[in-house]
Amino acid sequence: MAAPLVGKTLFRNFFALSRNSFHLQKATVCTGSRAYSEGGGLLSSLFGGSGDKELAAAEQEALDVLSQRPTRKSRAYQPPPDLQERLEGMAAEIRGGPTENWRNVSVENISTKFQVLSRCNKEFGHEVPNAELANMKTFQDVLGFYKTAVVDNDVYNQLIEKDLPPNVNIQWDAYDHLVKKDL
Amino acid sequence: MANHIVGATGRTVTSGFLKSVLQNGVGRYVCQLQRITLKFCKASGQSRGVRDYVENHLLDFAAVNPGVVVYVTPKPQIHARVVAEYLNGEIHTVFLDKKSAEEIQQHVQSLVWRSGQPLVRLRKTQHTENPSIQGQWTPFTNRPSNTTAALEEKLKSLAK
Secondary structure (H helix, E strand, O other), X not given: OOHHHOOOOHHHHHOOHHHOOOOOOOXXXXXXXXXXXXXXXXXXXXXXXXXXXXXXHHHHHHHHHHHOOOOOOOOOEOOOOXXXXXXXXHHHHHHOOOOOOHHHOEOOOHHHHHHHHHHHHHHHOOOOOHHHHHHOOEHHHHHHHHHOOEOOOOHHHHHHHOOOOOOEEEOOOOOHHHOOOOO | OOOOOOOOOOOOOOEEOOOOOOOOOOOOOOOOEEEEEEEEOOOOHHHHHHHHHHHHOHHHHXXXXXXXXXXXXXXXXXXXXXXXXXXXXXXXXEEOOOOOHHHHHHHHHHHHHOOOOOOOEEOOOOOOOOOXXXXXXXXXXXXXXXXXXXXXXXXXXXXX
């Protein structure tokens, strides 16, 4: 619930309820009241009484703000083809020259680890999560982490957009109107 | 109902004889399953297996059975189920709450193999259109015809 609604007109309209009857349906918003059709949402239809325009307008504003939330950034990651070369280069820089066993180059030193991992994040667009930081001890571990691809778990959208065989019909949003939306 | 005999017993499970749909399989085999509808909840824990099935196994199933139409209709708060409709109009529902994707695969496959005939207690586990190959035995089979011809004629006239 957005800030403008707090303590604003709720109490004033609570006592105006008795004048108007309202019927709550189980899963959907009250649709019978005039206040609902005039705009706004659940609160203004329940407590709006004789159409409190202030409350309805404020609520509509809140709904607009909520609907304009930024979309979630995809966490998908595919390892680049030259991953190994790049990490070898980084290890060489730390060692001071190219080495055979670059994989064993340690990153346990705090500042080394920070430099290496923040650079990897910048270059590959994929961050080592905090829980995994303790497991990054050598360049072998870093390589292992950046080798594993991550599929963003938006499987259902993928499924629908994929070429489905002609005998499959996925009606994914058929009953979305029944889902309760919390304000 | 398979056997519409109402008797003194309160027995509710109907019984019937073994049937095939027009001797399906003797020549061409026609899959009797017309369509399946997977109904489940997108959010509940009990539908987890169905969601897993839809993600990973459903398209393989659809590719193997092109004659079966598959509908996937998620609905909030619904108990997960698969509704199978057969060519003879029979509708069969299997509830899939708390089942794993492998179990669901088995259930769906068993629906594909069914004939759509109602599930009844079988009175006999065999059925044949030709119960007798050489002819049904009568008392006159294997008896000399000169002694029994007249009697046989009489029996035949009585039978009509």
